[in-house]
Amino acid sequence: MSKTTSNLPNPSTSELKHVYSWQQSQWNKLLATRNADHLPHALLLAGSDGTGKTDFAHVLANSLLCEQPSADGYACGECISCNVKKSNAHPDYKYVGLPEGKQQIPVKAIRELTEFLVLSRSYEGYRVVVISAADRMNLNASNSLLKSLEEPPPKTVIILVADKLGTLPITIRSRCQVVSMPTPDQTTALQWLQQQELQNAAEMMLSLADNKPLLALSLDNDEELLSQRNKFAQDVMAVLQQRRSVTEVAKDWDKADLDRLLNWQLKWIHAVAKMQAVQTEGNEKVNKFLAYIQSSISSTASFWKLYSDLLHLKSMTSYPLNRLMFIESMLLLWSDVGRPQSSR
Numbered sequence: 001m002s003k004t005t006s007n008l009p010n011p012s013t014s015e016l017k018h019v020y021s022w023q024q025s026q027w028n029k030l031l032a033t034r035n036a037d038h039l040p041h042a043l044l045l046a047g048s049d050g051t052g053k054t055d056f057a058h059v060l061a062n063s064l065l066c067e068q069p070s071a072d073g074y075a076c077g078e079c080i081s082c083n084v085k086k087s088n089a090h091p092d093y094k095y096v097g098l099p100e101g102k103q104q105i106p107v108k109a110i111r112e113l114t115e116f117l118v119l120s121r122s123y124e125g126y127r128v129v130v131i132s133a134a135d136r137m138n139l140n141a142s143n144s145l146l147k148s149l150e151e152p153p154p155k156t157v158i159i160l161v162a163d164k165l166g167t168l169p170i171t172i173r174s175r176c177q178v179v180s181m182p183t184p185d186q187t188t189a190l191q192w193l194q195q196q197e198l199q200n201a202a203e204m205m206l207s208l209a210d211n212k213p214l215l216a217l218s219l220d221n222d223e224e225l226l227s228q229r230n231k232f233a234q235d236v237m238a239v240l241q242q243r244r245s246v247t248e249v250a251k252d253w254d255k256a257d258l259d260r261l262l263n264w265q266l267k268w269i270h271a272v273a274k275m276q277a278v279q280t281e282g283n284e285k286v287n288k289f290l291a292y293i294q295s296s297i298s299s300t301a302s303f304w305k306l307y308s309d310l311l312h313l314k315s316m317t318s319y320p321l322n323r324l325m326f327i328e329s330m331l332l333l334w335s336d337v338g339r340p341q342s343s344r
């Protein structure tokens with residue numbers, strides 16, 4: 001079996017039995033539609049990344065495959081179909097995701113899916129397809145999927161999951177029932193995150209992840225990324241304090257994800273802006289760094305200038321003419337802010 005159409009969902013989500021609390025209303029609506037026997041043949045779960053849409057899709061898939069779901073719509077976990085699903089080899093189920101290390105879903109994956117859809121069902125439940133990152137299908141893949149959406153086989157549900165609805169062709173969108181998936185409010189997200197076993201402070205992880213709880217959880221497990229971020233904070237501090245030159249530091253970050261670097265910096269600025277009002281809990285190294293940024297910036301004007309200049313750079317990350325120069329100009333903004341009063 002090729003990697004592109006592996007039946008293995010994300011291991012962390014394969015055991016999930018219920019949707020997240022913030023998705024309850026979406027779940028209830030779909031359940032009512034299903035009970036009325038009006039379930040559409042294609043659903044498009046759209047919403048922000050890191051909020052559990054794909055998990056929702058997996059829970060829904062399990063429930064649709066189940067031969068005797070519970071009254072609240074969840075898979076029983078005991079019928080033959082549920083047991084086969086647990087073995088990750090369910091003949092009525094197909095998962096398509098981004099191939100490892102790739103940015104697009106290739107047409108090959110969708111063709112395999114079309115072939116799967118003409119087979120007859122093996123169990124009493126629905127036949128289910130989950131396409132995660134559906135907004136990353138290339139044009140040929142989208143076109144290939146269209147036919148299945150136009151002439152769906154009976155008792156089949158295709159669940160598309162997408163972060164960016166606008167990226168999907170209108171021809172695809174118009175053939176699906178769009179379900180708007182919510183981002184939880186901060187309190188709900190924090191409550192959920194505090195129940196997980198995190199290595200770092202939940203509040204810090206949530207703020208790092210822009211209030212997206214699932215993203216916060218995966219960041220917490222990503223030690224390499226966290227230590228990268230700490231190193232970048234130290235390097236920016238070294239530039240602020242004129243201990244290291246912009247050119248030297250820029251070379252260290254030549255290969256880094258530019259969007260990510262800018263997101264970190266913008267978040268630091270937000271955090272500094274918030275710092276006077278709220279004492280934020282979190283990583284001490286980072287807080288020391290934030291305090292230093294706060295004390296180094298001479299005026300509110302230069303603070304917001306740094307912010308708007310970084311935002312401007314962020315709008316250009318997709319088309320940097322020269323990566324090294326881009327990073328240098330980014331670090332220069334900090335160097336300018338950190339310059340002692342006398343030399344300004």
Ligand SMILES: [Zn+2]
Pocket residue numbers: 065066067068069075076077078079080081082
């Ligand atoms: Zn079952």
